[in-house]
Amino acid sequence: MRTPLQTALLEIRSCLGEASIHTDPETVERLSRCTLPLPNRAAAFVYPSSIDEIQQLLIIANRHRVPVWPCSQGRNWGYGSANPFLEGSIVMVLARLNHILEVNETLAYAVIEPGVTYRQLNAHLKSQGDKLWADCTDGPPDGSVLGNALERGIGETPYGDHFGNLCGLEIVLPSGEVIHTGGGPPGSKTWHTHKWGIGPYLEGLFSQSNFGVVTKAGVWLMPRPEAYNSFVFQLSWAKDFGRVLDVLRALALQRVLPTTIHMINAFVSLAVLTRYPFHLLQDQTFLPEEVIARLQQEYGVAPWTFSTGLYGTRAQVRVNRAIVKKALKPYGRLEFLDDRKVRWVSQVVPWLKRAQSYPLLAPLSRWVVRGGLRSSLALFDAVPYIHGILKGIPTEYFVRHAYFKSNHPRPDQDVHPARDSCGLFWFAPILPFTGQAVSEFLNVAQGLFHEQGFDLYVALLVMNPRSIVALMAILYRKEDAAETHRASVLYERLCALVLSEGYQQYRAAMPAWRGLFDQAPGFLKLCDTLKSAVDPNNIMAPGHYGIGLSHVRPHKDTQ
Numbered sequence: 001m002r003t004p005l006q007t008a009l010l011e012i013r014s015c016l017g018e019a020s021i022h023t024d025p026e027t028v029e030r031l032s033r034c035t036l037p038l039p040n041r042a043a044a045f046v047y048p049s050s051i052d053e054i055q056q057l058l059i060i061a062n063r064h065r066v067p068v069w070p071c072s073q074g075r076n077w078g079y080g081s082a083n084p085f086l087e088g089s090i091v092m093v094l095a096r097l098n099h100i101l102e103v104n105e106t107l108a109y110a111v112i113e114p115g116v117t118y119r120q121l122n123a124h125l126k127s128q129g130d131k132l133w134a135d136c137t138d139g140p141p142d143g144s145v146l147g148n149a150l151e152r153g154i155g156e157t158p159y160g161d162h163f164g165n166l167c168g169l170e171i172v173l174p175s176g177e178v179i180h181t182g183g184g185p186p187g188s189k190t191w192h193t194h195k196w197g198i199g200p201y202l203e204g205l206f207s208q209s210n211f212g213v214v215t216k217a218g219v220w221l222m223p224r225p226e227a228y229n230s231f232v233f234q235l236s237w238a239k240d241f242g243r244v245l246d247v248l249r250a251l252a253l254q255r256v257l258p259t260t261i262h263m264i265n266a267f268v269s270l271a272v273l274t275r276y277p278f279h280l281l282q283d284q285t286f287l288p289e290e291v292i293a294r295l296q297q298e299y300g301v302a303p304w305t306f307s308t309g310l311y312g313t314r315a316q317v318r319v320n321r322a323i324v325k326k327a328l329k330p331y332g333r334l335e336f337l338d339d340r341k342v343r344w345v346s347q348v349v350p351w352l353k354r355a356q357s358y359p360l361l362a363p364l365s366r367w368v369v370r371g372g373l374r375s376s377l378a379l380f381d382a383v384p385y386i387h388g389i390l391k392g393i394p395t396e397y398f399v400r401h402a403y404f405k406s407n408h409p410r411p412d413q414d415v416h417p418a419r420d421s422c423g424l425f426w427f428a429p430i431l432p433f434t435g436q437a438v439s440e441f442l443n444v445a446q447g448l449f450h451e452q453g454f455d456l457y458v459a460l461l462v463m464n465p466r467s468i469v470a471l472m473a474i475l476y477r478k479e480d481a482a483e484t485h486r487a488s489v490l491y492e493r494l495c496a497l498v499l500s501e502g503y504q505q506y507r508a509a510m511p512a513w514r515g516l517f518d519q520a521p522g523f524l525k526l527c528d529t530l531k532s533a534v535d536p537n538n539i540m541a542p543g544h545y546g547i548g549l550s551h552v553r554p555h556k557d558t559q
C-alpha cells in the first residue's frame, strides 16, 4: 500500500509534469546540500511555474497532510540553504516564477516574482538605461531578491533594509487561497507605494514565518544619484574601535552616512583575500594574535575595515565627504573612490600582477603597491568589487570567503559553498549601536570562539542608526567530525549567550529554531494560534522559526 507521501508525489507528478519534480535520491541529496552539519533529507524537490501550480500543490499537500517547504532560490547559505526543517518534506522551489512584471521609473519601484535574482534585476535595470539601482547583498548574485527580503536580509546601499523596502505582497495561503496585502481593492494604484495600506499591517506576518507563499512583491529602488563616491576606512589602532563606532552612530543619526555600513575584523578581510594558513597554527586550532598581526602586515589589512557610499547631488556628496573626513581622519586611513579612480585601478592591477612574475620588474611593482599606494595587491583586487556592490552590482567575489578553510579549490565563478561541502554557520545577534555594548559582547563571544577552537569572524552590519548586527561566521571543515561537533557546540553556546545577555538574534539558522522563543512563550503562543488558523494541517514549512512545532507529528514516512 502507498504511504500518503507516495500518493501525494504521484498526484503532484501528474499535475505538474515529470520535468517539474525530482525524487531520485542522488538528485535530492545534491539539491539538499547545506553548509550546516547533517542536512535533513527532503522527499522531493518540486518546481512549480505558476500560481495555479502552487495552488494545486498545496491542495494535494493538505489532502495527504504532507509538509511543503517553500523557498525562492534556496541559497540561504549559513542559515539552512534549501533544506527543510522536517525530514520528508517536499521542497517547493519558486525559481521558475522569475518575471520582472513592472518597473516604474517615476515612482522608483519594481514588481517582481520570487525567482528573480539580484543578477537578473541588476542586468534588467542596466538594460533600461541604468536610471534605477536595486540593492543587493554581498552574498550570492543568484540569490532571490524576495527570498532574502522575506528573511529580513541586509544589503549594501541606503536601500539595504530589504524587508523594509518591500511594499505590497501577493500571497498564496496554505489553503491555496490568494490574497493581497494592504486592504485596498484589487489592483489598488498605491499598492506598491504606500507601505501601510489601510487597516492592520499584515506584511510582517509573512517574513521569518510560515503563513504563506509570497508570489509577487513591490520592491523600492534607488534613483541613480547625480553623484556617488564610495570610501574605505581602515582603523589604525584596535583600541579606538569603540570610539569609532560611536562616531559612526552620530554620523548615521545625522543621515550623513547611509546605514548598512559593513565593518569587518581583520580575520574577515583575510578570509576574503586568501586561504587559511593551517601551517601557521601552533598548539591550538585558531590563529594566535601575533600570526594574525603578521598576516595583516603582509596583506595590508587593518584591525577593522569598513566601506560605504555617499550618494546625492554633487554638493551633498562634497559636504558629506568633508564631514566624514573630519570625523574619521583622526582614527585611521580613508580612501575615497569614484568611478574614474576605480577604472584606473582595474586597468593597473593586471599590469602590477604581471610585473610580479618578471624578476626585474617585481621589486618595482612591490614598491608601487607597498610604498606608493600603501596597500597590497590582494586588497587592490577588491576595490572594484567594493565600489560596485555599493551601487547594487552583485558579485561572487565576497562569497568566496566561505571556502577559507575548505579543501575545495576556491572558484572564481559559480561559487556555491553548499554544493562544495563548505562548513558555515551564520550567527547574527542584534546589539545596541554603542561602542561599549558592541565591545562588551564581542569580548565574551571571542572567549566562546576560542574555547571551542575557532577564530572570531565578525562583520558589524549597521541595520539602522540605533542597532547593529554582529554577524559572526563559524567556518569549519565538514570532513573533520570533531571540528564539526565543536562548531555545533559553539553555535549553541552563542545562542544561549544572546539570551543571557538580554539580546536577541536578527535572523536565525535552522539549529536555533527549536528554542528560539523559549523566553517569549506568549509570543510563540500567538504565532502558533495564527498558524493553526491559516494552516490547520500544519503543512507549510512546519518548524520555520519555531512556529507550528507544538502540533508537529513526525513525518518520517519515505517512499
Ligand code: ADP
Binding pocket: 070, 071, 072, 073, 074, 075, 076, 077, 080, 081, 082, 094, 114, 142, 143, 144, 145, 146, 147, 148, 150, 151, 212, 213, 214, 215, 541, 544
Ligand atoms: P535566497 O536564495 O535569496 O537565499 P531562499 O530562497 O533560500 O533565499 O529563501 C530563504 C528562506 O525564506 C526560505 O528558506 C524560506 O523559508 C523563505 N522564503 C523564501 N522565499 C519565499 C517565498 N516566496 N514565500 C515564502 N517564504 C519564502
